[in-house]
Amino acid sequence: MAxxxxxxxxxxxxxxxxxxxLSLKPLTTAVVVxxxxxxxPDVERTxxxxxxxxxxxxxxxxxxMSV
Amino acid sequence: xxxxxxDATVTPFSETTLFESLSNKFCSPVEVAAxxxxxxxxxxxxxxxxxxxxxxxxxxxxxxxxxxxxxYASCFRRYERHCRRVHFFKNGLTAENLWQAVRRExxxxxxxxxxxxxxxxxxxxxxxxxxxxxxxxxxxEPDGGRRNYTCVRQYHAxxxxxxxxxxxxxxxxxxxxxxxxxxxxxxxxxxxxADLYQTPAPSPASITRVASRVSRASRPIPSHGLSVEQMxxxxxxxxxxxxxxxxxxxxxxxxxxxxxxxxxxxxxxCVAIEGGGHHALTVAGYSMRPQQHxxxxxxxxxxxxxMTGLFVDEFYAHDDQFGPFSRLVIKPSEQLAxxxxxxxxxxxxxxxxxxxxxxxxxxxxxxxxxxxxxxxxLDLQKWLERLTGLLWSxxxxxxxxxxxxxxxxxxxxxxxxxASDLPADVRETLLMRGHPRFIWRAELxxxxxxxxxxxxxxxxxxxxxxxxxxxxxxxxxxxxxxxxLALPEAAHLLTTLLTTRFHExxxxxxxxxxxxxxxxxxxxxx
Numbered sequence: 001m002a003x004x005x006x007x008x009x010x011x012x013x014x015x016x017x018x019x020x021x022l023s024l025k026p027l028t029t030a031v032v033v034x035x036x037x038x039x040x041p042d043v044e045r046t047x048x049x050x051x052x053x054x055x056x057x058x059x060x061x062x063x064x065m066s067v
Numbered sequence: 068x069x070x071x072x073x074d075a076t077v078t079p080f081s082e083t084t085l086f087e088s089l090s091n092k093f094c095s096p097v098e099v100a101a102x103x104x105x106x107x108x109x110x111x112x113x114x115x116x117x118x119x120x121x122x123x124x125x126x127x128x129x130x131x132x133x134x135x136x137x138x139y140a141s142c143f144r145r146y147e148r149h150c151r152r153v154h155f156f157k158n159g160l161t162a163e164n165l166w167q168a169v170r171r172e173x174x175x176x177x178x179x180x181x182x183x184x185x186x187x188x189x190x191x192x193x194x195x196x197x198x199x200x201x202x203x204x205x206x207x208e209p210d211g212g213r214r215n216y217t218c219v220r221q222y223h224a225x226x227x228x229x230x231x232x233x234x235x236x237x238x239x240x241x242x243x244x245x246x247x248x249x250x251x252x253x254x255x256x257x258x259x260x261a262d263l264y265q266t267p268a269p270s271p272a273s274i275t276r277v278a279s280r281v282s283r284a285s286r287p288i289p290s291h292g293l294s295v296e297q298m299x300x301x302x303x304x305x306x307x308x309x310x311x312x313x314x315x316x317x318x319x320x321x322x323x324x325x326x327x328x329x330x331x332x333x334x335x336x337c338v339a340i341e342g343g344g345h346h347a348l349t350v351a352g353y354s355m356r357p358q359q360h361x362x363x364x365x366x367x368x369x370x371x372x373x374m375t376g377l378f379v380d381e382f383y384a385h386d387d388q389f390g391p392f393s394r395l396v397i398k399p400s401e402q403l404a405x406x407x408x409x410x411x412x413x414x415x416x417x418x419x420x421x422x423x424x425x426x427x428x429x430x431x432x433x434x435x436x437x438x439x440x441x442x443x444x445l446d447l448q449k450w451l452e453r454l455t456g457l458l459w460s461x462x463x464x465x466x467x468x469x470x471x472x473x474x475x476x477x478x479x480x481x482x483x484x485x486a487s488d489l490p491a492d493v494r495e496t497l498l499m500r501g502h503p504r505f506i507w508r509a510e511l512x513x514x515x516x517x518x519x520x521x522x523x524x525x526x527x528x529x530x531x532x533x534x535x536x537x538x539x540x541x542x543x544x545x546x547x548x549x550x551x552l553a554l555p556e557a558a559h560l561l562t563t564l565l566t567t568r569f570h571e572x573x574x575x576x577x578x579x580x581x582x583x584x585x586x587x588x589x590x591x592x593x
Contacts, residue, residue, distance in 0.1 A: 039457075
């Protein structure tokens with residue numbers, strides 16, 4: 001699992017004065033193309049789900065909060 | 068003057084004195100002691116270190132007075148028009164000290180000292196039930212920055228001429244006559260909205276009355292609850308827009324809430340209670356841990372870009388069945404009646420006989436927003452999904468990508484930019500150029516290092532391309548991404564994934580140091 005500094009999200013954190021090298025893959029056209037083909041359907045599906053979620057149904061509007 | 072006078076009483080803080088202070092001729096201290104709200108307040112005030120109670124015996128409360136005029140005045144039973152206001156102090160204020168301060172005698176505690184010790188107040192309503200009226204209490208300490216009470220505002224109280232102030236968000240319990248949970252949740256959120264947008268903060272009676280104009284399945288008063296539609300009507304009535312999100316299994320609930328809470332916007336959260344009905348509360352803060360709390364914030368099998376909501380372990384909500392800033396711990400996805408929820412919540416709700424913690428299932432989130440905030444969190448998330456899809460192809464499998472998405476205003480943004488250590492040319496450009504009044508900020512970190520930050524125009528429209536600036540925070544990252552975007556064999560896939568507009572934006576050479584700026588005048592719907 002990821003870790004992060006406390007206070008993240010509370011104002012603008014500044015970039016490190018000496019950026020560390022990042023864990024990036026060497027750029028290979030064949031690999032990038034293959035991975036993009038693999039990931040594109042997932043991204044499209046997630047976006048479609050988000051669009052569905054933005055449509056507020058009449059059923060949801062009628063939900064009554066009464067406890 | 069003694070510790071008790073006709074106008075005021077000063078006593079040491081204890082369970083007995085608290086319940087006595089909240090009682091009235093219709094509700095004895097024993098009955099007060101049975102109230103979940105009174106028990107919650109006692110525990111909360113103990114945690115805050117309360118040592119002294121000062122009771123103003125004759126207090127006129129605007130909200131109660133409105134409710135009194137709308138209902139209680141026309142009852143046969145003679146309800147009182149005036150309330151008590153119960154103040155709390157830490158560090159053992161004595162009656163003598165307080166009277167000295169009132170009389171401005173030498174050696175008396177200064178107003179500054181009294182303010183340091185002041186924990187807030189509870190208006191005790193003279194009713195048979197629902198005795199906890201307007202309540203303004205201090206929050207817990209930040210605990211090293213973990214606890215973020217972002218939806219508080221300044222409140223002033225005048226105690227016999229001594230000006231007292233504190234940061235909080237007003238709370239009250241429902242009376243089930245003029246206000247059920249939904250009305251109270253709106254009332255709390257309107258208190259903060261009034262501070263942000265100078266909108267009115269109507270009384271519970273007024274909120275219920277306005278909400279019930281839309282549709283009514285039963286009589287509005289006595290109130291038994293409000294529908295989501297009625298709650299939206301009450302929000303529109305004060306001049307704000309109800310931004311409604313129906314929680315589905317793919318809704319990143321924690322990030323959605325934090326994205327708005329960070330801007331001080333409280334959320335009205337509608338939940339289904341395990342084995343019970345539907346309930347509304349006002350979310351006013353969150354706790355963010357340095358370690359990731361849940362592996363994902365959407366249901367198993369669903370995907371969402373990794374966002375800071377993963378680090379949030381609990382929210383703080385005004386729950387009118389318990390009290391202010393009550394804890395809602397985020398738990399993993401669960402199902403209820405065949406519906407899958409992205410996460411669930413647990414807090415003060417217990418099963419009556421077994422004391423088992425009950426699960427709360429999030430149904431709907433409503434943010435009362437200023438009308439110019441039009442591009443939603445989910446609109447922005449869709450663009451981040453596109454870029455993140457590409458980034459997973461460029462980073463090593465063990466890499467950690469994380470988006471921090473939050474709403475802000477141009478003034479807050481410029482204040483933070485001014486105080487930041489961004490390169491001087493980038494800082495100057497960001498400060499000198501015009502920004503929309505409301506902005507979505509999305510900062511990306513890779514393995515804990517900030518690599519870029521997008522600024523998106525929240526006042527635009529959902530079908531437009533809202534990103535207008537990108538601050539590149541790591542040259543190695545920018546250059547690697549730029550090389551990937553230029554791969555000719557991947558050109559078609561890249562534009563399909565990102566869209567042509569986003570691809571062009573990312574490949575546009577930075578025009579000021581490490582800043583890519585898309586002039587707003589060139590932004591048009593794609």
